[in-house]
Amino acid sequence: MAHIITRPCCNDASCVAVCPVNCIHPTPDEPEFLTAEMLYIDPETCIDCGACIDECPVDAIVPDDQLEEFDEPYLQINADYYKDHDVDGGLVKHPKAPKLPDDEELDVAIVGAGPAAFYAAEELVKKRQVKVHMFDRLPTPYGLVRAGVAPDHAKTKGVESTFAAVEKKANFTYHLNVEVGVHITVDELRERFGAVLYAGGAAHDRRLGIDGEDLPGSIAATDFVAWYNGHPDHADRTFDLSSERVVIIGNGNVALDVARILVTDPDVLARTDIADHALDALRQSAVREVVVMARRGIEHGAFTNSEFLSLTELDGVDVVMPDELVLSAEAAAAEADDSIDSVMGTKIRLAREFADKPVGDAERRIVFEFLTSPTAIVGDNDGVAKIQYVRNRYVDGSSIEPTDETGELDAGAVVRSVGYRGQAVDGLPFDDQRAVVPSDDARVLDRPDGERIPGLFVAGWIRRGPTGGIGRNRYCGEEAAKAVLADFANRELPSPTVSADSLEELLASRGANRVDRAGWKAIDAVEKAAGKAVGRRRIKLVSLAELERAAGEGA
Incomplete structure (x- = not known):
């Protein structure tokens, strides 16, 4: 018997560290880890010890004889990886950590409270000489795990248990509801902390660069996801869902999340932690068809195979995969066999299964349009009316190129889901071309290819661009923490010139209504109690006033 990794896999690689026979790949020290969709267990090497099951924070690992029917495809997906990846079993070796000064303490400020920030904090709080202060402008932590992971992916949110263990440490302090740049500057943090790690993410949408992009009803996926997840900045937004068709431009996991939310039965969503205002709107929605439009072919889909496969679990929804698109992908794969790996091949295989499945008369459906590029969004001041496109070959x-074949689709809304982009941060250098803070091994540089700035570090999407999910952010956060600790060990960090004890007084003078761990746990308790009363994971508080009130009452 072997173990199998299934859909909720978050790539955080905690299972890799405990595997005694090195049968889980790619590992963080393998180049492919940085772009891996998920991790895979080699069925020929696994010894059925079960250590990985105990370590997995999202319950994604299952013995192969206990798989539910909907998870059985992962038997093949795990095995397929090892068809073109030759790996050797053996004990995993970990480099020796640097020796830290016994006669010094280090205060570290981490700006941001998402996965990269927490994985960095997890490494840092292991050291008794290090104290971590985490800042976030929202009263709630966890970043995109709270405000980005789709509400129907509750298992993925299981990584919150890892973060909750970190926040309990005696050498960890929250400064939530504190905005760096408003209540305190980066320079003021540097005065008080030996190291400042910025892990603020990249929360702004990329542009399409086509006509009509700014029409009413042309929606950034970043805004829509934040709205249905109850982000306070978006709680007052409204979206017109009165038309039968919505077109999503892009084919990453976020695009599939949006498509799934739009067509899922609201009674099913009502069992999740979706924001109540979004649930109410979706109950009134007239959307019956979602078209997912992608410029390239199926094998280059930016979605993971697990997200693609999850569409089979939607009740009352037809998934329409045009046969000619699958034939094109199969032919291209045959012609370019050397460049098609097992992950790409699985995408084509799954698409073939969708194409071969008869389309029924379900009330709602998702239609895939690969090899199709939008050329314009058409409408007026009342909103979007249609989208124009060109077919590619x-x-x-x-590679692909446009053909002479053009067309248009009626649509009442267009969701732009072509990626995220970072924005410049006051007090930090910024690479406008790459939309990241320039860095080398997580150490901030004064300009791209410039000199490092002692004591300044960066992690997450704002460091490397918006690529990779929770797992890669773990690797990135741990890298940043190791850079901090190495510089501390080598006594290369600047000494604070102002006591960190002055922090609370400064924040109060700037009007910050700071939320500490007690305040956050009070918010958490209120939301979970409200959810438990109606059989839901939690009911989110979505306004700053509600969140601050709950935090204050708990404190």
Whole structure:
């Protein structure tokens, strides 16, 4: 018997560290880890010890004889990985950590409270000489795990248990509801802390660069996701869902999340932690068809195979995969066989299964349109009316080019889901071309290819761009923490010139209504109690006033 990794896999690699026979890949020290969709267990090497099951924070690992029917495809997905990845079993070796000064303490400020920030904090709080102060402008932590992970993916949110263990440490302090740049500057943090780690993410949408992009009803996926997840900045937004068709431009996991939320039965969503205002709107929605439009072919889909496969679990929804698109992908794969790996091949295989499945008369449906590029969004001041497009074709089995075939689709809304982009932060250098803070091994540089700024570090999407999920952010956060500790060990960090004890007084003078751990746990308790009363995971408080009130009453 072997163990199998299934859909909720978050790539945080905690299972890799405990595997005694090195049968889980890719590992963080393998180049492919940085772009991996998920991790895979080699069925030929697994010894059925079960250590990985105990370590997995999202319950994604299952013995192969205990798989539910909907998870059985992962038997093949795990095995397929090892068809073109030759790995050797053996004990995992970990480098020795640097020796820290016994006669000094280090106060570290972490700006941001998402996965990269927490994984960095997890490494830092293991050291008794280090104290971590975490800042976030919202009264609630966890970043995109709270405000980005789809509400129907509750298992993925299981990584919150890892973060909750970190926040309990005696050498960890929250400064939530505190905005760096408003209540305190980066320079003022540097005066008080030996190291400042910025992990603020990249929460702004990328542009399409086509006509009509700013029409009413042309929606950034970043805004829509934040709205249905109850982000306070978006709680007052409204979206027109009165038309039968919505087109989503883009084919990453966020695009599939939006498509799934739009067509899922609201009674099913009502059992999740989706924001109440979004649930009410979706109950009134007239949307019956969601078209997912992608410029390239199926094998280059930015979605993970697990997200693609999860569409089979939608009740009352037809998934329409045009046969000609699958034939094109299969032909291109045959022509460019050397460049098609097991992950890409699985995408084509799953698409073939969708195409071969008869389309029924379900009330709602998701339609895939690969090899299709939007050229304009058409409408007026009342909103979007249609989207114009051009068909693409393969060239030499790999690259694509536009054809002469054009068309248009009626649509009442267009969701732009072509990626995220970072924005400049006051007090930090910024690379406008890459939309990241320039860095080298997590150490901030004064300019791209410039000199490092002692004591300044960066992690997460704002460091490397919006690529990778929770797992890669773990690796990135741990890298940043190791850089901090290495510089501390080598006595290369600047000494604070102002006592950190002055922090609370400064924040209060700037009007910050600071939320500490007690305040956050009070918010958490209120939300979970409200959810428990109606059989839900939690009911989120979505306004700053509500959140601050709950935090204050708990404190």
